[in-house]
Amino acid sequence: MSKEIKSHLPARVEHVWLPDKMPPQGTVASYDFKGNPEQNGSVTIANYGVQFVWARFREPVKAGQVAMMVFGNMLPRAVVLDGAATEWDMSADRPTIGDAVVELIAVERGMREGRIVCRNTHHADLPIAAGIAAPIDLPLG
C-alpha cells in the first residue's frame, strides 16, 4: 500500500514595511524589512522624484520557486506602480543580470500595499530582489 502525495514547491511570501518617512530627495538609504534604517539592510530606497524601492528576499529563492514580496505602509493613494524582479549580487549589494531569468508574473496594488510576484526559472537557487517604482511622496495634483 502506498500513499502518494504530490506537492509543488511552496511559494515564498515575504513582507516589508516601508519607512514612514522617505529618504530626502536625491538620496539613497537602506532599511531593514521593518522600515528601520540599517546599513546594508534588505530594503534600498532611492528618492529621485519618484521612489525606487528594492527589497531583497531574505533567503535565496529556490530553483523553480514562485516568490512574492508585499510592500506595506505605502501611502493610501492608489497610484499606479511599476514593478520588477531581478537577480541580486550579494557581494556588491545591487541588482545584476546573469544567465538566470527571473520571470515577472504579476505587479499588483492595494490601497496601502503593493505586491510583486516572480519565479526563479533558473536551475539553481538565486538571491532575488523585487522592486517597485511609484510616486509615494508627491503631493496630490
Place this chain on the structure above:
Amino acid sequence: MIASTDYQTESPIVVERVRMPDNPKAGRYNASGKEDANGSVFVLRVGPSAHVWAVLEHNPKPGDRCAMIFENIRGTGMLDVIMSQWIKGGSGDLGENFNQPYIGEAVVVHLARYRARDAVKVVGLNSSTAEISVAAGVLFVPGSGA
C-alpha cells in the same frame, strides 16, 4: 488523412475599452470619458501625472485572460501599466465606499502591455480558482504626447 471536427479552444479573452477625457481631472468617469458618479474609470492626479484605473465590467473567471484598452492617451511613448484585483463599490471616488485595488489570495498575472498611437492595452490572467473583479491601471502625463 485524419479528419476531425474536434476543435479545442480556451475560454475567449474578455476585452473591454474606455476612452479617456482629453485632460482628466481627478474624479470618476464612464467608459465614454464623461464624468459619472457611478462610472468605472477612476482618475487620481499626482503632480503632472494622471493615474487611471479602469474596472472591467465583466469579471474574469478562473483561468480567463482579460484586456483593457485605454483610448485617447496621446502619443506612442512607453507608459507604466498595472493590473490588479479590485473591490467594486458604490458611488464615490477612488477608495471611498470600497472602489479600490486589492491584494488578496488571487494573483492577477500580468501578460502583456501594448502601445499604439493614442492607445494602450493591458492584458492579464486570473490565475486564481475564483471569479474576481479586476481593474487595469495606466500612468501618463496628460498633454505630454508621450
